[in-house]
Amino acid sequence: MIWQLDLLILLLVVACALAVITVKDLLSATIIFGVYSFLMCLLWAEMGAVDVAFTEATVGAGISTVLFIAAILRTNRRSKD
Amino acid sequence: MKRRLERAGGQQLGDSSIIKTSVRLLVPFVQLFGLYVIVHGHYSPGGGFQGGVALGASFILLALAYDLKTSIRHFSEGANALLANTGALIYTGVAALCAVMGGLFLDYSALDKLIPLGPIEWRSFGIFLVEVGVGLAVMSIMVSLFWDISSGGEMDEGL
Amino acid sequence: MKALALIATVITGILLLYGTRDFPAWGDPQSPANRHLSPYYIENAVAETHVPNVVTAVLGDYRGYDTMFETVVIFCAGMAVASVLRRNKS
């Protein structure tokens, strides 16, 4: 647990979260959400929770992103806010 | 396919032989890694969920690079439903077997009366049996979630 | 509508920030969460189950009931998605 590294990753996570909810293109928002999940996975690996990090890398950054993209391609890509 | 991409605001992309060839080479290794993660969950990070998701991701990769039909040809809908039920039944079956053999529900050391390995070894092996069940269930449910959502329940064309 | 949502969010955030004053310092080995049940798992899991990965041992053995119903939850999710989306083919 190195607190400088931790603070850097936490700030990147907050920036990604802000980007997810402000971007109007839903496909871009989903890809940024994948980045967010991966940063979260890095944070957990750094905290010593290796199993949780592995699960997040496979489930959050893999399956969730694919499911979101599949649903968005079948509905609307643009969002009004 | 074309109509939906236009509606989603993207442009038509053709089939890419680079992606197809690399996915065909990659899929066996992804499946091998998934099996390794399930089996090696006692000694390294991983276990039933992670390995099951990796196994499911290999079929999802196949459906993304080719189309839904190819994926269904390699892993039929009947097999999918059968494996999902089998996975859940393995877990509950092992748990109920413990109760039948005279122990508590989910107390794997009671299975020692069936095959004498020693109660502590049976607790280790019982965790492995349960993880295999979880892996099977998670793999087939993840694949069927992707099939349903990407084709809107039609199972015809996919993404 | 958006202003209302922002006000609600800020009020919740201020309440939670006020609540963090009572939390233990980060990484404290003697914090309440680390004193109570987990030392037993760390000390005895390997001797009782012969599984070196403590997380797997707790997930599969000590808390097997949780994991069983988690599998049931995933199974139910698959069934729910199939029943919401699939149309009658006949």
Add this chain to the structure above:
Amino acid sequence: MDGMLQEIVAKYNYWIYVVLMMIGFYAMIGKRNLVKKLLGMNIFQTAIILFFVSTGVKSGGGIPILDKYKVLAEGIDPTQIVNPLPHVLMLTAIVVSVSVTGVALAVLQRIHREYGTLEEDEILERISE
């Protein structure tokens, strides 16, 4: 002043979790697009999971994968290993969250099939017509 600085260094991470949770909460109640609401719900969930995992951190602690023969021979000091219990609980939470996401996306597609849009206000107009 010095005490306050120590307090900040010891607790800044909780404040960032609260900020993440606020972002997710605002997206859930303030945005009109249903996919945005779902993304906000996922951010909310990861913020809570992050909080739970961080309660188990011990400074200088090792990962919870032990050396079997060494532990069987000599035992182990629990303050040297991070707390495995929150990891187990949050493993369950992550897998449940992907199930929730799947079901929610299926319902979203059904709504789009029925009303042709995913904006909340347009759906309300169609319903009241």
